[in-house]
Amino acid sequence: MISPPAALASSQPPLEGxxxxxxxxxxxxxxxxxxxxxxxTTMVALLSPAxxxxxVRRAMVQAVSSYAWQALPGYALLSVLGGAxxxxxxxxxxxxxxxxxxALEAVVRVYVVELLPLVAxxxxxxxxxxxxxxxxxxxxxxxVDFRSAEPFRRLIVxxxxxxxxxxLALTLVSGLLVLMTxxxxxxxxxxxxxxxxxxxxxxxxxxxxxxTVLLKILLFAIAVAIAPVSIVLDSPRRAARGGExxxxxxxxxxxxxxxxxxxxxxxx
Amino acid sequence: MTDQDYSExxxxxxxHAGAKTVAIIAMTxxxxxxxxxxxxxARGVFEDTQRLVLLAENSEGVTIGMDMTFSGxxxxxxxxxxxxxxxxxxxxxxxPTRDARWLRTTSMFTLERSLVGGAKLRAxxxxxxxxxxxxxxxxEVLIGDASAGITQLVSSLHQVTDNLVRMTAExxxxxxxxxxxxxxxxxxxxxxxxxxxxxxxSGAQSLRESLKETNQxxxxxxxxxxxxxxxxxxxxxxxxxxxxxxxxxxxxxxxTDALLDDARAIAANSRAATEDLDALRNEVExxxxxxxxxxxxxxxxxxxxxxxxxxxx
Numbered sequence: 001m002i003s004p005p006a007a008l009a010s011s012q013p014p015l016e017g018x019x020x021x022x023x024x025x026x027x028x029x030x031x032x033x034x035x036x037x038x039x040x041t042t043m044v045a046l047l048s049p050a051x052x053x054x055x056v057r058r059a060m061v062q063a064v065s066s067y068a069w070q071a072l073p074g075y076a077l078l079s080v081l082g083g084a085x086x087x088x089x090x091x092x093x094x095x096x097x098x099x100x101x102x103a104l105e106a107v108v109r110v111y112v113v114e115l116l117p118l119v120a121x122x123x124x125x126x127x128x129x130x131x132x133x134x135x136x137x138x139x140x141x142x143x144v145d146f147r148s149a150e151p152f153r154r155l156i157v158x159x160x161x162x163x164x165x166x167x168l169a170l171t172l173v174s175g176l177l178v179l180m181t182x183x184x185x186x187x188x189x190x191x192x193x194x195x196x197x198x199x200x201x202x203x204x205x206x207x208x209x210x211x212t213v214l215l216k217i218l219l220f221a222i223a224v225a226i227a228p229v230s231i232v233l234d235s236p237r238r239a240a241r242g243g244e245x246x247x248x249x250x251x252x253x254x255x256x257x258x259x260x261x262x263x264x265x266x267x268x
Numbered sequence: 269m270t271d272q273d274y275s276e277x278x279x280x281x282x283x284h285a286g287a288k289t290v291a292i293i294a295m296t297x298x299x300x301x302x303x304x305x306x307x308x309x310a311r312g313v314f315e316d317t318q319r320l321v322l323l324a325e326n327s328e329g330v331t332i333g334m335d336m337t338f339s340g341x342x343x344x345x346x347x348x349x350x351x352x353x354x355x356x357x358x359x360x361x362x363x364p365t366r367d368a369r370w371l372r373t374t375s376m377f378t379l380e381r382s383l384v385g386g387a388k389l390r391a392x393x394x395x396x397x398x399x400x401x402x403x404x405x406x407x408e409v410l411i412g413d414a415s416a417g418i419t420q421l422v423s424s425l426h427q428v429t430d431n432l433v434r435m436t437a438e439x440x441x442x443x444x445x446x447x448x449x450x451x452x453x454x455x456x457x458x459x460x461x462x463x464x465x466x467x468x469x470s471g472a473q474s475l476r477e478s479l480k481e482t483n484q485x486x487x488x489x490x491x492x493x494x495x496x497x498x499x500x501x502x503x504x505x506x507x508x509x510x511x512x513x514x515x516x517x518x519x520x521x522x523x524t525d526a527l528l529d530d531a532r533a534i535a536a537n538s539r540a541a542t543e544d545l546d547a548l549r550n551e552v553e554x555x556x557x558x559x560x561x562x563x564x565x566x567x568x569x570x571x572x573x574x575x576x577x578x579x580x581x
Contacts (some may be wrong), residue, residue: 021293065285068292174301199335199342202310206333210307216298 034233039226045157046164056153063162067128068169075123075170076177079116083178087185088202104197107182108204112175114215117260120171121220125227125251128166132159133228133244146232156232160225167221211267219258227251302361312345317362317404322377322389325411328378336361336389343367343391347573359389372398373405380412393568529569 018161052060087107093208136155143152179201187193205213227250231243308314324330327349335342344363352358363371375393382388389409435442456465467475493499499548503556560580 034335061285061289063283064292066288069288070282072292145422165292165296168300169296172296172303176299176303196342198306198310202307202312203333203335205307207311210304 031233035226037228038229038233039222042156042160042226042229043222045152046093046161051153051157055151058156059154059158060161063132063158064165067124067132067162069168071124071127072169072173075120076173079119079174080177080181083107083111083181084185087182090187100266104186105200105204107186108179108201111182113204113209114259116175116178117213117217117220118255119169119173120174121224121255124166124170125224125248126162128163129224129248130244131226131229132163133231133247135159136228136231137244140232156229160219160229163225163228164221167195167224168217171217171220210267212262216258216262220255221261223251223254223258227254282442283287312362312364316365316421318365318368319347319399320361321404321406322359322379322409323352323354323406323408324357324359324379329575330359330380330385330389334386334389336363336377336391336395338367338370338391343370344389346389356371359423361389369400370399372396374398374405375401377407378412451545488492 026099087103090106091100091103091108094100094106136159139155140146141255144155146152146156167251183197227247230250231247234243234246330346330349332349333344334346336344336346344361344367346359347362348360350358350360369464370393371571372393374397375391378390378392380390382386434440437443452465455468456462456475458464458469460469460476463475493496
């Protein structure tokens with residue numbers, strides 16, 4: 001069975017208490033290192049079958065249902081509407097410049113590859129991430145000691161799993177729906193454009209882009225899932241000073257860093 | 269922390285949460301594997317292909333994954349580009365076997381670069397009955413570059429600009445011509461008007477004097493023509509005399525006409541008399557033939573005299 005990470009046990013009170021003799025940079029680096037170790041341990045726990053006893057399974061299905069299942073219809077509808085509007089705008093604009101043949105490729109490259117994963121991650125972070133963050137803050141206020149194994153398994157692991165699956169499911173479902181919507185907006189209800197469209201999708205998702213997009217979705221999911229948990233690493237005094245805002249700001253920075261890093265990987 | 273504490277931090281329980289979780293996980297895995305398979309299918313991983321290598325002078329604008337089209341339909345995809353030992357760009361294409369039938373040994377391949385958009389690889393087959401293109405064939409590609417003419421255009425523009433600068437320079441012939449034109453138009457505003465601009469001051473003065481003399485000459489000519497006892501009066505008198513003479517000639521001609529009519533009547537009478545003589549001669553000949561037949565009849569009926577000789581009167 002996976003235990004709570006040593007970083008969690010060692011990081012709770014001491015980070016701020018020993019501060020005077022260390023610089024702010026050292027404190028920052030130590031804190032980020034602890035967060036990294038904690039995230040890795042959580043992911044290992046998530047993938048370990050031994051983690052899932054009866055109580056954890058029950059908590060996990062509740063979290064997945066709440067974070068992924070309930071969010072899915074609304075987000076799918078939103079992405080379809082956004083996809084239809086964006087496709088129409090790009091198609092009309094491209095046609096006015098005589099570049100109709102580039103419109104669908106632009107929609108797939110810009111909306112499906114770049115925007116949808118980021119929007120899905122932000123959507124889950126705003127909806128489920130904040131809820132998860134609130135639950136952890138409430139538990140902490142009740143005096144839950146996250147250095148013990150039980151809260152880690154029954155609170156943190158289900159929440160992380162729920163957010164992770166929510167990002168993956170929402171991104172994949174919305175991506176598929178937007179691909180279908182873009183086809184219908186561009187070609188209409190006809191099967192005769194499927195061959196051309198499939199070829200275009202094949203051109204966009206080349207052997208570099210396709211794995212990069214999947215990697216991006218996975219990294220976004222991990223970032224959104226782990227970010228709320230970082231609040232338990234903060235000292236009570238630090239958590240009391242706008243802990244939730246800090247967590248969300250850090251998440252935003254991490255998402256942007258992933259996006260930029262993968263763009264560099266993709267285009268340079 | 270008790271179970272109650274954990275449940276208090278959680279949201280209200282969701283019905284059928286287990287089934288929903290299984291559905292979400294199954295859907296996610298299904299979509300993931302479906303996406304991977306679809307992209308592989310779209311990339312042509314499951315298709316039988318044959319290789320075609322196009323040799324180009326340069327591979328600018330050619331990217332891995334770009335299509336080669338035939339009649340506007342994509343029939344192949346660039347798989348690899350490398351620089352060959354011959355210094356040419358080798359563009360390796362994968363052609364699906366079902367589309368390779370459009371390519372023949374005599375097919376032509378072009379690489380067209382436009383100002384907007386990427387390069388385009390195109391195949392043309394002139395004789396569809398030729399043998400099919402073999403696997404691994406190597407062909408030269410013809411390059412049509414729209415931007416290649418820009419250098420030439422810029423060079424021509426330089427020449428045009430130089431010419432313009434020369435034409436508009438301070439000492440240029442065009443400037444001198446314009447100055448002369450200005451002098452001419454300035455002269456046209458003088459007392460002699462446009463004539464002074466065209467002929468100069470002395471020329472204009474001479475022309476004016478010539479015009480004055482011409483006017484005087486015209487006045488004297490008019491007096492000689494239309495004045496009393498002028499040329500016009502003489503001409504009118506001659507015309508009247510001529511008219512009288514013509515009336516006399518017309519009378520003589522009428523008399524001649526009458527004489528001619530009489531002569532025509534005499535000729536007609538002579539023709540009638542000639543016709544009567546013809547009729548008389550015919551009657552005489554008919555009477556002679558009757559007398560002849562009568563004599564023959566008498567001789568035939570007279571039994572003793574069988575003399576066949578007949579003496580005509």
